[in-house]
Amino acid sequence: MNTVVRRQVIVIGGGLSGLYAALHLKEAGRSVAVLEARDRVGGLTLSPHSPTLGRRVDLGGQWVSKFHKRIYGLIRRYDVPVRKQFADGARICIHEDKTFRGPMGTIPGMSEADWAAYTQAFDTLYGVFDALPANPWEGELAARLDQMTYQSWVCEILPPGMARNALLRLPGAYYGVMPEEVSALELIQKLRGCGGPRFMSDVETGGMSEHLWGSQGVSEGMAADLDGDVFLGSAARRVEWSDKSVAVETDGGRFEAEKVIFACSPAMVQQIGFAPALPAARRLLHQRFPNGRNSKAVAVYDRPFWREKGLNGHVISTSGALTAALDISGAEPGHGVMIALFSGKAALHVDPLDEAGRRRAVLAVLAQALGPEAQTPLEFHMQVWADEQWSGGASSPFLVPGQLTQYGAALRAPAGPIHWAGTHMATEFRGYMEGALAAGEAAARQVLTALAH
Numbered sequence: 001m002n003t004v005v006r007r008q009v010i011v012i013g014g015g016l017s018g019l020y021a022a023l024h025l026k027e028a029g030r031s032v033a034v035l036e037a038r039d040r041v042g043g044l045t046l047s048p049h050s051p052t053l054g055r056r057v058d059l060g061g062q063w064v065s066k067f068h069k070r071i072y073g074l075i076r077r078y079d080v081p082v083r084k085q086f087a088d089g090a091r092i093c094i095h096e097d098k099t100f101r102g103p104m105g106t107i108p109g110m111s112e113a114d115w116a117a118y119t120q121a122f123d124t125l126y127g128v129f130d131a132l133p134a135n136p137w138e139g140e141l142a143a144r145l146d147q148m149t150y151q152s153w154v155c156e157i158l159p160p161g162m163a164r165n166a167l168l169r170l171p172g173a174y175y176g177v178m179p180e181e182v183s184a185l186e187l188i189q190k191l192r193g194c195g196g197p198r199f200m201s202d203v204e205t206g207g208m209s210e211h212l213w214g215s216q217g218v219s220e221g222m223a224a225d226l227d228g229d230v231f232l233g234s235a236a237r238r239v240e241w242s243d244k245s246v247a248v249e250t251d252g253g254r255f256e257a258e259k260v261i262f263a264c265s266p267a268m269v270q271q272i273g274f275a276p277a278l279p280a281a282r283r284l285l286h287q288r289f290p291n292g293r294n295s296k297a298v299a300v301y302d303r304p305f306w307r308e309k310g311l312n313g314h315v316i317s318t319s320g321a322l323t324a325a326l327d328i329s330g331a332e333p334g335h336g337v338m339i340a341l342f343s344g345k346a347a348l349h350v351d352p353l354d355e356a357g358r359r360r361a362v363l364a365v366l367a368q369a370l371g372p373e374a375q376t377p378l379e380f381h382m383q384v385w386a387d388e389q390w391s392g393g394a395s396s397p398f399l400v401p402g403q404l405t406q407y408g409a410a411l412r413a414p415a416g417p418i419h420w421a422g423t424h425m426a427t428e429f430r431g432y433m434e435g436a437l438a439a440g441e442a443a444a445r446q447v448l449t450a451l452a453h
Helices: 016-027 069-078 112-131 142-147 150-157 162-167 170-175 184-193 196-200 216-226 280-287 305-309 344-350 355-370 404-410 433-451
Strands: 004-006 009-012 032-035 082-084 090-095 098-102 210-212 236-241 246-250 254-257 259-262 273-275 294-301 311-317 324-327 336-343 379-384 418-420
Touching (some): 009 016, 009 246, 009 254, 032 216, 032 254, 112 150, 112 184, 112 196, 170 184, 280 404, 294 344, 355 379
Parallel strands (some): 009 032, 090 311, 259 418
Antiparallel strands (some): 082 210, 236 246, 294 379, 311 324
C-alpha cells in the first residue's frame, strides 16, 4: 500500500453515528477521515428507489419523533421528507392461525383478564425504571436482574398466556433479540433510555409518530458536507496504535491520526486485527456484545386497500408470525405501501429462506392480516440485515447476562487513542437513529477534549 492519508481523527463507519461524529469534529476545526467498508454511506439506513412510487423507500431505520432533536435538525438541514404515521382505523393482532382487530393502544384478541395482567406487568416494568439509578449497574437490583434473562424476569411476573407472550415481544420488536438471550437489566435499561415502551409505540408524538421517506438521505447529506473526507470501499483490516497515535490499514491505503472512533458494532470490531491487541477486558466485552436479527420488507400496492376495510395497516403478533407491519403510504391518495418487520424470533421464520421463499412468507403473513389482495404487490423489496457483510444483524447489539454489571462502568471508556460510537453506545434512544447521533456526538466531544490536552 503506497497511499498514506494523515488526519487528526479517523472515524471507522460511515453510518449516522460515524458521520455525525466526523461532522462535529470538522466543524470544530479538526481534520477527519471517515472509512466506510461499503460502497455507500448510511449504515443501517438504506433507501432504494421505487420505480412505482417515483421516490425512495426504506429498508432500515425510518421512524422519528419530535423528541428526537438531533435527527430532526438533520432532517431540516438536508430536506429529507418526513410523514405522520397513518393510524386511522383498527389494528390487527395475529395469534397463531387467528386474527383479531381492535383499536390502537390495545392488543386485539386479549381477554379482559389478560389485559389486566398485561397492564399490571407494564406498571411493574415502569416501577423498575424508577428504581434504577442513572448508572443501572450500580443499583440494588443490578446483580439479580443482570444474572437473569429478560424472559426469566417476565416469566416471574406473568403466568403463561397471551399477556406473557405480548410482553416477551419487546426485545424482538425494539432490538431484534430473543428474550432468552438478553440480560434483564440490559433490556430494561435500554427501554428506559428510550422513554419506555409506551412512548416507543406511541403513534401520536412518540417513537412511531413519524417516519422518513428516504432516511439514507440524512447520511448522504452529512457525507456531502464532509466534502472528500469520506472514503468508501475502505474496510479497516488492521489497527496499529500507541497512547499517542493510531494507524489504520485498509484495502485502499494507510490512514494515520492521533485518535480513532469506531462507529460500528462490536462484532465488526472483532474482525479487525490490532497491534498491540486491545486490552483483555475490551476484547471480552466485545465477545459478549452480539447483534440480534432484523429483516424488513416493503410491499407497494396500487392503493391502500386495507383502509377500505377499516384497517390502519398496523399489525402485530403474539405468536411470532411477524414483529410488526405498518402503513407508510401517507395520508394523501395514491399507492399503498406496507412495511413488514421480522426481528428476533420472527426473523427465524424468514431469514433462512431463499429470496422467493422470503417473499412468499412475508406476503402470506400480510394476507392473513389484511386480506388476499396483499399477495399481489406491484413491487417488493426486502433486506435481511444478518446477511449484510458489514452489519451482521440488528441495529442495536445487546449484552448477554452478567455483563452490564461487570463492564458497565467501562463501556464507553477509550482504550488509548481508541474511542467508541454507534447507537449501541448511546445512553438515550439506543437503537434509534437519534441514539446513533447522540453516541457520535458524545464520542466527538470526548475526542475534542482529549486533543485539547
